[in-house]
Amino acid sequence: MKQGTQGSAGTGIPDPRTRGSRVPPQQRAADVDRARDLAHGAGDVRGEHTHSETPIPRPRQVLQRPSVRGQILDALRTALVGGELTPGEVYSAPALGDRFGVSATPVREAMQQLATEGAVEVVPNRGFRVVERGARELAELAEIRALIEVPVMLRLARTVPAARWADLRPLAEGTARAASSGCRATYAESDRAFHRAVLALAGNEQLVQIAGDLHRRAQWPLVGGPVTRGRADLVADAAEHLALLDALAAGEWDAVRSLVQEHFAGSA
Structure with missing residues (x-):
């Protein structure tokens, strides 16, 4: 499979230096300072007694700050949902890191996390390939979501x-505003927020997490095109x-069942 060619330098993602997504230099400098402090033991907290504790071997590699990893x-x-990461294309971590201004x-x-979620797969010595998925997988996800969420x-x-x-x-109205913008990634985020808030009323954190994972997977683009739904579909x-x-407020159970099933069937 060929290397992705969309966007600058063949990464498939527009250069964030023109979109405000570059990690600030201060953030990178802070990471360097933190690594230096850890190497010289400057991370110890005064007042804590450590003489009786078993020494912990120093890590071979200083971990990145979670905030940077989370931003990436x-x-x-966002790039995946928006179609900027093309199904079937391979993207390397160094090339993407250069675009984001980080190592x-x-x-x-971050790509390993996406691999765990099933969005990408590891390609040895090359990088990560965006998983190709078709209409059948989308239909299966819709069926599973309905089986879980309709009874709830x-x-x-x-x-x-x-x-x-x-x-x-207000959350529902927020999804309407996001849909009117025509931005698939913006709508996907607001859509998940609304469904998460509804399911949270059940008081089951595991349910919210599992349903959220399924919802995110249902938003990945289908093979054959980066975007399958237009602004009218989102609205x-x-x-x-x-x-x-x-x-739900009126307690109209048949209407709730029908709306949820149709909603999932039309989601992409």
Whole structure:
């Protein structure tokens, strides 16, 4: 499979130096200072007694700051959902790191996380290939999401007072604004936030996490094109959020079931 050629220098991602996504030099300088401090033992906290503790071997490599790694992971997820990372293409950590203004290490760690989630796969000595996925996988994800979330939402419709659903209306309206922008990545984030808030009312953190992982996977682009849904599709999808809130507040169980199933079937 050939190396990705989209964007600058063949990475498939527009140069963040023109998009404000470069990690600030101060951040990188802080990482260097922290590494130097750790190497000289400057990280010890005064007042803590360590003479009786078993010495811990120093790591062979100083870990990157989680904030940097998290920023890169968020940027890569945005690029993936937005179609800037093309299914089937291979991207190297050093090339992507150069575009983000960081070393290859945080990029590689972020890509490893995406590999764990199933978004990319490791290509030895080359980098990471964006997984190619088709309509069948999307349909399977929609079926699984419906099996999990429909019963939960029906239960919530019976137990959650109407006032609580009203509290979620700003989130639903936020998805409508995101959809009107036509930005797939922006809409994907607001869409997940709305569904996460609805499911959180069930009080089951494991449910929220599992459903969120499935939701994120359902937002990855299909093979054959970076973007499969236009602005009109996003606007229609967002409108279903408001209709769902109305049905939940009114306790209309049949409407809730129908809306959720249709919503998942149309998601991409």
